[in-house]
Amino acid sequence: MVESKPYVILNSAMSLDGKISTKQGDSEISCFEDKVRVHKIRSKVDAIMVGINTVLKDDPKLTVKYVKGKNPIRVIVDSKARIPLDAKVVKLKEAKTIVAVSKLAPKEKLELLRKEGIEIIECGEDRVDLKLLMKELKKRGIEKLLLEGGGNLNYSMFKEGLIDEVSIAIAPIVVGGKDALTLVEGEGFNTFKEGVRLSLKKVRRYGEDLVLFFSVNGAKQDLNI
Ligand SMILES: NC(=O)c1ccc[n+]([C@@H]2O[C@H](COP(=O)([O-])OP(=O)(O)OC[C@H]3O[C@@H](n4cnc5c(N)ncnc54)[C@H](OP(=O)(O)O)[C@@H]3O)[C@@H](O)[C@H]2O)c1
Numbered sequence: 001m002v003e004s005k006p007y008v009i010l011n012s013a014m015s016l017d018g019k020i021s022t023k024q025g026d027s028e029i030s031c032f033e034d035k036v037r038v039h040k041i042r043s044k045v046d047a048i049m050v051g052i053n054t055v056l057k058d059d060p061k062l063t064v065k066y067v068k069g070k071n072p073i074r075v076i077v078d079s080k081a082r083i084p085l086d087a088k089v090v091k092l093k094e095a096k097t098i099v100a101v102s103k104l105a106p107k108e109k110l111e112l113l114r115k116e117g118i119e120i121i122e123c124g125e126d127r128v129d130l131k132l133l134m135k136e137l138k139k140r141g142i143e144k145l146l147l148e149g150g151g152n153l154n155y156s157m158f159k160e161g162l163i164d165e166v167s168i169a170i171a172p173i174v175v176g177g178k179d180a181l182t183l184v185e186g187e188g189f190n191t192f193k194e195g196v197r198l199s200l201k202k203v204r205r206y207g208e209d210l211v212l213f214f215s216v217n218g219a220k221q222d223l224n225i
Pocket of ligand 1: 014052128129153154156181
């Protein structure tokens with residue numbers, strides 16, 4: 001366990017066969033009841049974090065809908081500052097946005113982002129150093145962070161031991177596709193023994209979706225939604 005970091009909750013929706021998007025990039029998976037559950041979590045955390053591919057593919061707003069509550073800070077993990085200046089998380093100012101970059105990010109692009117009111121955190125040589133980023137976020141008062149994917153960022157966060165809690169909505173849909181992304185991508189572990197073991201805490205039905213709640217490394221269930 002890494003000290004001096006926010007409490008991290010990974011939440012995702014996936015199909016019964018473990019896909020978080022289809023081969024064409026469709027990621028509309030969960031039912032309305034589950035969306036409300038996720039937005040309740042959003043309203044209770046200090047920040048939401050996603051990888052840059054999620055921004056490039058879905059252009060999400062990452063704000064709170066369906067329930068009343070404050071919008072959390074948006075954190076985008078983007079080594080080379082590929083984020084488009086017209087992305088919703090840049091243009092729509094309902095919430096603060098932080099872009100975490102590495103030394104590879106072009107300085108001119110960082111200036112343009114700063115002009116849009118975006119805070120830049122530089123951590124890492126050629127990739128965002130996630131442990132360092134967690135420390136920086138904690139320093140800025142972020143106590144609870146919701147990780148909303150995608151599969152590659154999920155893997156790195158698991159690998160670095162940075163996830164405390166996991167909730168996964170399983171929708172009764174099968175889409176297949178060897179190129180469709182799964183919940184956890186990346187390089188992968190060689191053996192199950194090396195994998196990250198979770199502890200099942202709760203199982204609930206939300207509409208037609210089944211939601212599984214886990215803790216990681218003995219972390220306590222924090223939000224209990
Ligand atoms: N169903 C759901 O709940 C759900 C939720 C979220 C996303 N999605 C889907 O997931 C897909 C995107 O997933 P993805 O796996 O392709 O991408 P991702 O996890 O969103 O972003 C990965 C990218 O983040 C950057 N990055 C920087 N530092 C990193 C680090 N230390 N570890 C990992 N990544 C790092 C890398 O790009 P650079 O090297 O350029 O920085 C990397 O390619 C989209 O299709 C989206 O719709 C589904």
